[in-house]
Structure formats: C-alpha cells, structure tokens
Amino acid sequence: VVQKGPECLRELIEMGVKFTLNPESVTGYDLAREGGHSQRRILHAADSTGREIEEVLIARCREHENIVFWEDMAAIDLLTASKWLGMPRKEDYCWGTYALSRESGKVHAFVAGATLLASGGAGKVYLYTTNPDIATGDGVAMALRAGARIANMEFFQFHPTCLYHPAVKNFLISEAVRGEGAILKLKDGSAFMAAYDERKELAPRDIVARAIDYEMKKSGDDCVFLDISFKPADFIKERFPLIYTTCLKLGIDITKEPIPVVPAAHYLCGGVQVDRLGKTSLPGLYASGEVSCTGLHGANRLASNSLLEAIVYSSQAAASALKEQAVQKLTLPEFPQWRYTHKDDPDEKVVITQNWDEIRRFMWNYVGIVRSQKRLLRAKRRINSLVHELHEFYWDQALSVDLLELRNIAVVAELIISSALYRRESRGLHYNIDYPDSDPDWLADTIIENGQCYSAKRAE
Numbered sequence: 001v002v003q004k005g006p007e008c009l010r011e012l013i014e015m016g017v018k019f020t021l022n023p024e025s026v027t028g029y030d031l032a033r034e035g036g037h038s039q040r041r042i043l044h045a046a047d048s049t050g051r052e053i054e055e056v057l058i059a060r061c062r063e064h065e066n067i068v069f070w071e072d073m074a075a076i077d078l079l080t081a082s083k084w085l086g087m088p089r090k091e092d093y094c095w096g097t098y099a100l101s102r103e104s105g106k107v108h109a110f111v112a113g114a115t116l117l118a119s120g121g122a123g124k125v126y127l128y129t130t131n132p133d134i135a136t137g138d139g140v141a142m143a144l145r146a147g148a149r150i151a152n153m154e155f156f157q158f159h160p161t162c163l164y165h166p167a168v169k170n171f172l173i174s175e176a177v178r179g180e181g182a183i184l185k186l187k188d189g190s191a192f193m194a195a196y197d198e199r200k201e202l203a204p205r206d207i208v209a210r211a212i213d214y215e216m217k218k219s220g221d222d223c224v225f226l227d228i229s230f231k232p233a234d235f236i237k238e239r240f241p242l243i244y245t246t247c248l249k250l251g252i253d254i255t256k257e258p259i260p261v262v263p264a265a266h267y268l269c270g271g272v273q274v275d276r277l278g279k280t281s282l283p284g285l286y287a288s289g290e291v292s293c294t295g296l297h298g299a300n301r302l303a304s305n306s307l308l309e310a311i312v313y314s315s316q317a318a319a320s321a322l323k324e325q326a327v328q329k330l331t332l333p334e335f336p337q338w339r340y341t342h343k344d345d346p347d348e349k350v351v352i353t354q355n356w357d358e359i360r361r362f363m364w365n366y367v368g369i370v371r372s373q374k375r376l377l378r379a380k381r382r383i384n385s386l387v388h389e390l391h392e393f394y395w396d397q398a399l400s401v402d403l404l405e406l407r408n409i410a411v412v413a414e415l416i417i418s419s420a421l422y423r424r425e426s427r428g429l430h431y432n433i434d435y436p437d438s439d440p441d442w443l444a445d446t447i448i449e450n451g452q453c454y455s456a457k458r459a460e
Helices: 005-015 049-062 081-085 138-146 175-179 205-219 233-239 241-249 305-328 346-366 373-394 401-422
Strands: 073-080 094-101 107-111 115-117 156-163 183-185 224-227 259-268 271-273 285-287 445-449 452-456
Touching (some): 049 305, 073 081, 073 138, 094 115, 115 138, 115 305, 138 285, 138 401, 156 175, 156 205, 183 205, 205 259, 233 241, 271 285, 285 305, 346 373, 346 401, 401 445, 401 452
Parallel strands (some): 115 285
Antiparallel strands (some): 156 259, 183 224
C-alpha cells in the first residue's frame, strides 16, 4: 500500500477525482488529520471522499465498451468446481457466482476465469451501525461456504461518533471533525477524553468508543456530544458541507451547538484472507476492500486507511488476474441451471424478521464494544441454534434477498463469536474484560478454515 498508493492516487486524479485543494499546502492538496494520526496526511474531497471516488469510477466504467453492469442482483453462492462439478477439493477453483435478480426472481450463473469479491462490510450484524442496509457480510459468508480462508473476524471496529437522532439511523460524523479540533462532552458540557488517553479526542477509535460507552453506561444518558461550534462558521460549512447540511435539516446547527453522537458498528478489519496480489486461498477468487483481510489494519484500523487499501488491492488483483488469464488460457466450464425447488410461504416471512432482529440484538449486547467470556458463550449457544434452524428454513423457502442476507449475517455472526472466544486476550478492537491485557503469544492472525479455528503468524 505504501509503495503503490501514490501511483493509484495519481491514476484516480487522472480519471477525474477532484480532491480538495489547498494552495498553501506543499502538495497543493488539503491534507486532513484523524484519530491516531501523527501528521496531516489524508487526501479528501470535502467530507464525501468515498462518494467522489465511486462516482468517478462508475462513470469511467460506463464509458468502457467491454464492461457490462448487472444491477439489482444478489449473489447466492460462489461457483466452485468441487461443489457444483464434483471435482476433488484439492483441485478446487472458483468459476464465478450464482446470483438472484431482484426484479424477476430468476437465478443467473455468471461464469468467469477470475472472480473478485468486493461486497463491502458486515455492519448490519449489529443493532446500531453506520453502514448501509446492504452491508450484510455476503462476500465473507460465500467465501467461507466455498472453502476460502477467513481471518481476524473478532476485530470489528465501532466508530465513536454516529449521529444520534430518531430520524436518522446510520449517519456518520466523520473522524475528521475531531481531527479539526472538535471536543467530546457530556450532557453537562464537561470534556472527558483526557481521563482516558493523553491524545484525548485523537486517540484511536477503540479507545474513544470504549470511553464513550463507559460514560454512557455510568450516566445512563443516551448519547454524548461532539462540539466544534467554537470554530468559525464558514470553516465548518466549507470543510464539512454534508455533515452541516444533514444536521441542519434535523434542527441541529453545528456552527452553534454540539452534535449528539453514539458509537456504532463501523468497519470489519477481518474478512477473506488475501495475499499482496489480492488472491484468496481459493484459486480463481480475489477479494478487495472491506470484505478482505489484507493484514494492513491489524487489530485496529486507522481512519481513512481503508479507502487507499481498497484502491491498491483492487489494482493489484486486476493486474494479477489479467496476467494469470493470459498464461492459463482457461476453458470455462458449464454449470447446471438453478433448480427452483423452494416454496413461497408468506406466513413464514415473519421468521426472517424475527431472526434478523434477534441476531442483531444479541450481537450488540453480547459481542459489542466490551465483551466477556460469559456473554460470548451465551451468544455462541444462541447462534449455533439459529444457524441450525436457518439451514432447514433456507432450503424450504423461495429465494429472496432478505432470506439470502439473513443466511449470510448468521454466518458472519458465528464467525465473529467463534473468533472472539478463541482469542483469550484483549488487543485493539477486541476487548474482553476477563482477559484485559494483551499477550505477545497471541500476536497472530485468527484463522477459520474448513470448520477449524487456529492461530497463524503472517508471513513477512
């Protein structure tokens, strides 16, 4: 990432991505500083950097004659040679995916010599999250079912500052707000972060989130407050236009009053383990972005590193796939048509809603910011029962996006719980009150593969 990052950023700029400029900066760009950073080093596009990059990349893709978009599709399972063609597991290969059309209800087989998972995160496994509704861990769940190696699922990052408002369920108050000097305060107006870390509001996210969680539990308050109103109003409006306008629509003028905030599930540091070329342990399958586990984030991601990681590893994976396709000259196999054997029972749709709600609630209560062995074991017993129930339910119902996402979120929950139980220490985002200290013997990845959980040192 360090070596390839500048090159990838230059490519984005050439494609038309407009990062915020600053004529007084040595680089010519406005550089932001966020939690855990010692220097200003983050390129940004006001406070909507991800959206700017995504919109430009989509526009460039739509201009390319060889790129076809299939929208409103939901992946079901990966096409592996062992499961669908009867090949031995030792000769396994990923040939694409089955996917469900939301509009028609038909299942399509997308067959390819190289498949890239870029399905994002899994924040919806928790009751409160900054993630969109589609962040249901589909890529991780599909990769696990296909036999790919999964790593470090216990390290789920909770963003300290999600907007607390009944009309908005997942609006993120960027860490850059704290980077520009905003102060976390209690209801009475007193600042509290100095009691937890000398870096105060700029401490890493795990420390800030646990501090807020502790203060809320101690006081019984529903939220804390983030105050940047002491900065000039014009600066706030120019630096944080999306946050300013969103809050203003909700009756909160952040140039004059503090913002009510709470921690919420934000980013999965674990995922499908990949090497430096974005390759997974399953030949033919690549992964990039939040669905992957590259090792860059360790046990606690630093703010804004994930966008750069996604860009670099996507570039690496694309180059690697093209090179391998040119050498191997693969013949694409034929996969069987999907068999529509499920019945559609409207009365059973309540099962999806009930199980979805139950998983998200016990994950928040038992496997959240602060964990214990007792709570983890309670969650493990419940998820084991639910996974068994859902397996039977899945094969007895007509396919729907809600059913697919419930199936996947249950798998992700099981992975997080199992990994958290396995790691008997506290490190980064995984904080267990029964094992409050870090142990050097646990300085390794937590791996789940073929139903087994074990530790493995990452190759240098």
